[in-house]
Amino acid sequence: MFSIILAAGQGKRMRPLSFIIPKVLLPVRGKPVLDYLMGNLRGMDIEHHYIVASEQIEVIQNYLEKTGAHKVSVVRGLGWETGGDLAIALQEINKKDDFVVMNGDIITDVDISKLYEFHKSKEAAISMALLELNDDEEAKRFGQIELGDDGVIKEFREKNDDEMRKSNLVNVGFYIFSGKLIEERPDCFIPRKFKLETELFPLLSKQQMLYGSRMDINYWWDVGTVESYLKAEEFFINGRNIIPP
Numbered sequence: 001m002f003s004i005i006l007a008a009g010q011g012k013r014m015r016p017l018s019f020i021i022p023k024v025l026l027p028v029r030g031k032p033v034l035d036y037l038m039g040n041l042r043g044m045d046i047e048h049h050y051i052v053a054s055e056q057i058e059v060i061q062n063y064l065e066k067t068g069a070h071k072v073s074v075v076r077g078l079g080w081e082t083g084g085d086l087a088i089a090l091q092e093i094n095k096k097d098d099f100v101v102m103n104g105d106i107i108t109d110v111d112i113s114k115l116y117e118f119h120k121s122k123e124a125a126i127s128m129a130l131l132e133l134n135d136d137e138e139a140k141r142f143g144q145i146e147l148g149d150d151g152v153i154k155e156f157r158e159k160n161d162d163e164m165r166k167s168n169l170v171n172v173g174f175y176i177f178s179g180k181l182i183e184e185r186p187d188c189f190i191p192r193k194f195k196l197e198t199e200l201f202p203l204l205s206k207q208q209m210l211y212g213s214r215m216d217i218n219y220w221w222d223v224g225t226v227e228s229y230l231k232a233e234e235f236f237i238n239g240r241n242i243i244p245p
Contacts, residue, residue: 007104008077
């Protein structure tokens, strides 16, 4: 297996911090986001890690060299959203194995090895980690995922304030992709600008090829904004709030 970390965004919401440090290297309690992401792969037999970046590539490469990171390299993306940059990376990597995809601005303690066990048991095309929010108001900040009893995602929709919620399940931002999907559906991975969340996931959901697993998670932070980044720091200091307000 291999892993792909999607970190090709410009980090506009993290400015001025992202002018100096790429989001994937921003420290939270003294440890870069990249280290948290790698920690989520404990128990996984990962042959190589690929970081997809479009800016400050030399900064990331210098960090990897100075820290002696093994089996980690940078793939140049174009900032073509999650789907476009993933397609670019897959074209360069040119492998047909199962692989892990992680959003590069997430800090959580999700165990991806458990998601992979689920993925193999379902023989899924894509499996995603899910979190159930008990707070209805908090859940409104995210898209909607309706999950069937067998783990198949019956409906995947990005956030729409005008629609009634059917579920408080939200997408954690960690996925397992089947290598067979790349071989059988190359049309889904043509390099162009598109989002996984608005194109590929809803499409595969309609075809009953998208699966989701509720995960045991103690904390989950999207550090894509300065506000949420500071809230993540506060969480690790005080141990409060699984989701930022």
